[in-house]
Amino acid sequence: MPLDHVGNSTDLPTFLNTVHDEVAEDLAGPLTELVLIDDEIDAAAAAKPSLADVFFHSFDLLRPRSALRPAVAAESVLRSHVRELLARLGAGADTGPPTSAEMFVAVHHTGRAVPLHGPTAGLYFRLLVAAFPAWPGIADLTDRQRHYEVLYGGRIDDLVEHLRRRLADPDRRMPAVVTCRGRHRGEAAVCRYADTRALPVRAPYTAPPQA
Structure with missing residues (x-):
């Protein structure tokens, strides 16, 4: 099972600095990114085996967009x-809005850059709680968030909607046509996208008769 890499400290500044330092140092290079995405696909497939083929072919959709890649x-x-x-795919929800x-x-x-x-x-x-529910200090943070929700809940809702519109990507969705030859990672797989048309069968080689 994938590990939740959100740090062990329950101290909020320490956690945020850890995230910021990882971002700055670009810890997950292209190869690591692929491994992590595969890891999450496998976890989602284990939780919903009936959608394993959908999750497998969603790889390109899951990769971070260039603007947010760092x-x-x-x-x-x-x-x-x-x-x-992956959760949205599993629920049949729109994958275009930002996560x-x-x-x-x-x-x-x-x-x-600017104090909040x-x-x-x-x-x-609110976004911190939603994005990192497994962080050890989330319970204390939820109490702090509740204070802001009581005071500014409606205005926070408006800000969330503004961000969703600004960061939405209508092109981030499963392609209309998915090509699959019935093999995933080199192994035969049952896949709803597999091309079931019969492939031409080549006759076995027969040596010519000896003169």
């Missing part, structure tokens, strides 16, 4: 992003 290089952010998209991880990264970068107060701080905490 940010989702952090394993914690990448796993959160991929898991949410909580993508929205969190956008607000996180803003907060590094009031509803923007509440937005930050």
Whole structure:
């Protein structure tokens, strides 16, 4: 099972610095990114075997977009992003809107340059709770978030909708046509996308008769 790489510290600044440092150092190179996405696909397939073929062919959809690629290089952010998209696929939901991880990264970068107060701080905490539910300090953070929700809940909702419109990607969806030859990772697989048309059968070689 995949590990939740969200750090062991329950201290919020330590956790956020860990995420930021991972982003800055680009810890997950292209190869690591592929491994992590495959890891999450396998976990989703184990949870919903009937959709294993859909998850397998969603790989390109799950890869982070170029604008956010440096940010989702952090394993914690990448796993959160991929898991949410896989969950949407499993539920038949739209994959175009941004994930909580993508929205969190956008607000996180803003907060590094401009202090967040009031509803923007509440937005930050709401997205943090949504993107990293497995973080050990989430219970304490949820209490802090509840305070902002009471004071600014409606305005936070508006900010979330603004982010969703701004970061939405209508082209991020399963392709209309998926090509599959009935093999996944080199092994025969039962797949709804497999080309079931009969392939031409080549006659076995027969040596010519001796003169």
